[in-house]
Amino acid sequence: MAASYDQRLVLDSRLDEVSRAEKVVLEAVVACNFSDTDQFAIKLALEEALANAIKHGNESDEGKHVTLEFHVDERKLTITICDEGTGFDPQRVPDPTLDENIEKPYGRGVWLIKTYMNEVSYNDQGNCLTMVKFRTHATSSSGR
Amino acid sequence: MAETESRLVVHQEGDVTVIEFLDRNILEESSIQQISDEMLELISKTDHPKLLINFENVDHLSSAALGTLIRANTKVTQKKGQLRLCNISSQIYEVFVITKLYKLFEIDKSVEEAVGKFK
Numbered sequence: 736m737a738a739s740y741d742q743r744l745v746l747d748s749r750l751d752e753v754s755r756a757e758k759v760v761l762e763a764v765v766a767c768n769f770s771d772t773d774q775f776a777i778k779l780a781l782e783e784a785l786a787n788a789i790k791h792g793n794e795s796d797e798g799k800h801v802t803l804e805f806h807v808d809e810r811k812l813t814i815t816i817c818d819e820g821t822g823f824d825p826q827r828v829p830d831p832t833l834d835e836n837i838e839k840p841y842g843r844g845v846w847l848i849k850t851y852m853n854e855v856s857y858n859d860q861g862n863c864l865t866m867v868k869f870r871t872h873a874t875s876s877s878g879r
Numbered sequence: 880m881a882e883t884e885s886r887l888v889v890h891q892e893g894d895v896t897v898i899e900f901l902d903r904n905i906l907e908e909s910s911i912q913q914i915s916d917e918m919l920e921l922i923s924k925t926d927h928p929k930l931l932i933n934f935e936n937v938d939h940l941s942s943a944a945l946g947t948l949i950r951a952n953t954k955v956t957q958k959k960g961q962l963r964l965c966n967i968s969s970q971i972y973e974v975f976v977i978t979k980l981y982k983l984f985e986i987d988k989s990v991e992e993a994v995g996k997f998k
Contacts, residue, residue, distance in 0.1 A: 751909070753907065778906075778939060779939065779974070790908075832978060837980070838949060839949070840947070843946075846977075847978070
């Protein structure tokens with residue numbers, strides 16, 4: 736029978752919680768046969784999304800929590816991450832690849848999430864992010 | 880008093896300071912902050928720093944790590960030094976391409992190649 740996992744995690748607003756969440760999600764993703772490349776993308780997007788939720792959403796307030804819910808099967812991974820902050824407008828995040836922003840040492844997290852995941856959406860308030868990664872099929876014989 | 884263990888391995892290749900990371904994943908903020916502090920201290924010690932950052936052992940890095948590299952590059956440039964990166968895996972190089980940071984950094988294949996390109 737095909738593997739499928741659903742889980743909900745509640746994280747404290749501490750950055751050391753990020754690795755705990757990543758471990759849970761990546762174990763499920765590996766069990767669903769996602770490739771190394773997919774795992775790299777998922778780990779990166781998770782890191783950025785959770786760090787944003789903890790630092791910018793909840794402003795590292797330990798009285799606030801981040802919830803992470805995910806569903807993964809052998810077709811795709813869907814993750815929703817919500818913080819207790821006031822939210823933000825993702826349209827207003829400047830393009831970090833423009834020449835005027837290239838030397839700024841911040842502002843690349845949202846861009847990386849959008850690039851590495853197949854679908855990214857926010858709720859109206861801007862404090863819940865849903866991202867989807869479709870499993871790519873192995874091309875081990877293609878070589879590079 | 881207990882000192883925090885360094886997260887960098889540093890050695891000299893002639894007048895080039897080569898930096899390697901202890902962590903395979905440069906993701907977590909606490910370790911990135913320490914890496915940043917250690918790198919900036921190394922840069923501040925020299926007048927015209929020649930720094931080579933070797934990514935041979937690195938599997939993952941986050942935008943916060945990219946921020947640290949940009950800060951190091953800015954500081955090196957201010958001190959009229961040179962910063963080069965090398966041994967970047969194809970997956971991590973893709974991050975530099977996506978963010979267009981490959982335009983900002985000098986990236987070489989190996990330590991030997993990079994060391995030979997310092998002026």
